[in-house]
Amino acid sequence: MYNPQEIEPKRQKIWREQNAHTFDPSSKKPKYYILVMFPYPSGRIHMGHVRNYVIGDVFARYFRLKGYEVFHPIGWDSFGLPAENAAIKNKIPPRLWTETNIEHMKKQLARLGISYDWSSELATSRPEYYKWNQWFFLKMFDKGLAYRKQSAVNWCPKCATVLANEQVISGACWRCSSEVETKDLEQWFIKITDYAQALLDGHKALEKNWPDEVLTMQRNWLGRSEGAEVEFALDGTPESLRIFTTRPDTLFGATFMVVAPEHPLSIKLAEADKKIADYASEAVARRVKSHEDSKSPTEKTGVFSGLCAVNPVNGEKIPVWISDYVTMDYGTGAIMCVPAHDQRDFDFAKKYSLEIRSVIKPKNAGINKSLDGAYEAEGEMINSGDYDGLDNKEGARRIVKELAGKNLAKAAVHWRIKDWLISRQRYWGTPIPVVYCPKCGIKGVNEKDLPVKLPDDIAITGSGESPLASHKSFVEAKCPDCGGPARRETDTMDTFVDSSWYYARYCDPKNTSSPFDKNKAAMLLPVDQYVGGIEHACMHLIYSRFWHKFMRDAGLVTSDEPFAQLLTQGMVTLKGETMSKSKGNIVEPDEIIQKYGADALRLFIMFAAPPSHQLDWSDSGLEGIRRFLNRVSRLAEKATESDNAPARPASPEESLMLKKIAARTVAKVARDIEIEKQFNTAVSSMMELVNAMTTYSSDGDEVWREALESLLIILSPFAPHFAQETLATLRGEAKDKYNNKDDDRWPDVDEKLLSDDEIEIAVQINGKVRAHMIIPADMDEKSVYEKVLADEKIKQFIDGKKMVKYVYIPKKIVSIVVK
């Protein structure tokens, strides 16, 4: 009987000793790069990791069987806040805490039987890795892609650090969920907006092999909108107001303007006008608060600025208002308002009794006179001078062109995505390699002086400013230019920098002269299959796509995109709830392995739900998997016991059926893994094969044995210890020789067994299936009818009635209608 506690450690030892899963760059086989999102070394593996890594391992082991040289690396995303928190709480240095956790989790991964190439392991918190973060930073700094600016930033008071826009989830910190404040600080940014268009264009190449869901989310994040910037002169002043609009066709309907309370114009006016100053401070306060319940747009409020602007299309003077429904962080912080064609402007106009003027009407219809809302759709232009009668899109083009001639407008594209703020006021991260020299200004550290090492002798108290800022010998530096005393930057980089290019470092993790060798990367990249959680759809997966394009432009990689195929797996829950320490509902993988074995755990997690769905944990489901493995184990025992005579010999038909089922199963499992990526149905079809083999009368004959071997091979990506051990026993091989690297191949399928020459068709009369018939697959339509109509059973239904219609759907069904 199958005993996981005995065979699993044994197989794992063999793999380890034989380096069974180390990538061989000299191999002639086609390469296949399978990547799983590397874990943060929090201390222990959880079920979410298990799911992620088992999916990755099924791919890896499957493609090895298919004859690929598979690269399946693993590493540690080991910079980040928890190490600092642990240091504060338990007085353990972050580095020690992190490295200890890594050691423990490595053992846990080994117990799962994941076939990693441990020779390419990396950890982002080690200087040999983060040195290259600094190197990339300097390259970007040289190209003007890394820059420093004063700006209002999202500040998490609990984490005492700034956050990127993407890290603020409905007004709260993505990590600790405390409310985010705004603060003005000098910070480092990466100009990801330069690549916004390239990131959007890149979607074309990903459409087929990335989930739609992820692409849609990214499209939302990028948030491209096309329109025009238009200049409105401010009446009676030399100044003007620049606005962005997606609807320049509605310019003739602009009856007022609105600027944000934070807009320079508002700030200037507030100095002289108390009413405006009061409104502005009140509005900003409300904005912070409305983050909490930002579901419903609040009622619009505003105050008249006292100024009028001049509409460039018709010279009309229109009032300028100040309102918080316009924000400073999108567009120009000022808008033209067309209440007839924008619902928000409409609401505002209603409240303050401003003019509403229709300038677009639906084609082939009158103007919508009911003033209960704005008409936001396309249509024909009216009340627009020379442009009347034009299609609004055409009108938009012409208006922009005409105004551009007078230097009053230009076509423009605006994006929702902002530059990536990477400064963090934290210790446990990559130091930003910059010094501030009183004479020479901001200077990048010389490349030969990299890495700027994190000091290990540091007090982490969790209060006040960044621990690095109070570390004297770290802060005191020499200017790379003049050699004079200078102050070192004490901010560290966002950890998303670390994970933006780790997949490339795996290709050459020990390189000390460059981030990686170009040729090695060219051979392995892009990643063929990436597996990870959907929660990274917008941050990690946008940052690393950006980083890849930067590396391409720097000549380091040759591909346009880092990840050719992406699979996002769902969460693992218990009774519908996410597992968490605070809820105390964690199922420990180690305990499950102890009780059921790693193979059962692996199979269960693959079988219980399709990979993208949420997976609810169930102990009884696991029992079912154990039953299945026991059944297979008994089948194998039968095959090796010579004295166990078959119940009775199988008939030729029965043998053919088993052959066909086995062949179909092999083909189906391959298809499910490689194309459908639906592992649950792959497992269920293997169960069907086992059911068929159990009821086969002549257990032990050649057909049955072949089916068993095929089964064990296709099972081996899912339950590798069990399948390999059983195969070795079955073949009477020296058990310690077997290593799954070259010994086995995915079974060849005899096409004849898959393509049926004789097929079963259904015969339907008046919508009811009345008979099934076996016909040669290539029979022509006419002969099919003749054969059907000659059938005795069919005749009874047709006799004495008039045939109205008949249809033959090839290889499937004959449908006859009679009256």
Add this chain to the structure above:
RNA sequence: GGGCAAGUGGCGGAACUGGCAGACGCGCAGGUCUCAAAAACCUGAGGGGACUAUGUCCUCGUGUGGGUUCAAUUCCCACCUUGCCCACCA
């Protein structure tokens, strides 16, 4: 408000390009073995109904209402619900 995904038994879920809905597993019920239990194995089952009743048939049935089709879980239209993402984005 916008976008995306999804709604199928008691549960997880299956169904290639429209072709016998509910594979496979869990749970459940009954049985075999046993002093008993566990394990294992076998059998049964979507709802409702009919009969000449242990087999055969009818009928309803994949969120709701329409449509296309000989045939719809699948395609089209409208709606409802849930989940996720975005959001005074100009």
